Amino acid sequence: MPRLNENQRNRAVGVLQAGMAHHTVAKHFGVHRNIIQLLWSRFQQSGNTQDRLRSGRPRVTTRQQDNHIRLVHLKNRFQTAGLTARSIPGLRPISPRTVRTRLCEQIIGPRRPAVRPVLLQRHRIARLAWCTHLRFRIQDWANILFTDESRFHLNSSDGHCRVYRRVGERYQDDCVVQRRQFG
The missing domain is CATH 1.10.10 (Arc Repressor Mutant, subunit A)
Known part of the structure; x- marks a missing residue:
C-alpha cells in the first residue's frame, strides 16, 4: 500500500x-x-497532517563516516567488513553488520569475484591480435581445443572471498581475482 x-x-x-x-x-x-x-x-x-515522530534506534554513524566506509571499500574491494569497522574514526566502535548495512544503502554488495588468469598488457595485446586474426576463419575453430580440467592453488587459498562492488562492475580490473593457471 x-x-x-x-x-x-x-x-x-x-x-x-x-x-x-x-x-x-x-x-x-x-x-x-x-x-x-x-x-x-x-x-x-x-489540526495538522504531518507525520508523528517515530521511535527507533538512532544511527550510529554520521554521513561523513558513511562516506568513509564507501570510499574504503571502493579503494580496496576485497577488504572485509570487520576490518573496515575497526578502522572507522569515531567515538564509538561499530559492528561489521553496520558496515554491510551502510554499503547496502549505497548499493554496494558483497559478491563472489570473477576469476581470470593473470594478464599483463602484452598478454592482452597478443590475445586481441589472435582473436582478430582468427575472427573470420571459422574452419580453424574446429581444430582449437579449450580445456580447464585441473585445479591448482599455488598463490592463494581455496577459501571464500568476497568483493564489494556495484551492479555492472563484475569484470572491472579491481573487482576480479587474478590467479595463475600453471605454477
Whole structure:
C-alpha cells in the first residue's frame, strides 16, 4: 500500500473538507479507505497532517563516516567488513553488520569475484591480435581445443572471498581475482 506524501495528505484533507466521501478520496489517491479515515481523524484532533515522530534506534554513524566506509571499500574491494569497522574514526566502535548495512544503502554488495588468469598488457595485446586474426576463419575453430580440467592453488587459498562492488562492475580490473593457471 503506497504512503501519501505531505502534499497528497493536504490535498486529501482539502477534498474531505469540501464534503467528498472517504471512499471516493481513497480511490482517487489509490490507498485504503482506513488511511483516509485515520488522516481525517488526526487532522480533526491536532489540526495538522504531518507525520508523528517515530521511535527507533538512532544511527550510529554520521554521513561523513558513511562516506568513509564507501570510499574504503571502493579503494580496496576485497577488504572485509570487520576490518573496515575497526578502522572507522569515531567515538564509538561499530559492528561489521553496520558496515554491510551502510554499503547496502549505497548499493554496494558483497559478491563472489570473477576469476581470470593473470594478464599483463602484452598478454592482452597478443590475445586481441589472435582473436582478430582468427575472427573470420571459422574452419580453424574446429581444430582449437579449450580445456580447464585441473585445479591448482599455488598463490592463494581455496577459501571464500568476497568483493564489494556495484551492479555492472563484475569484470572491472579491481573487482576480479587474478590467479595463475600453471605454477
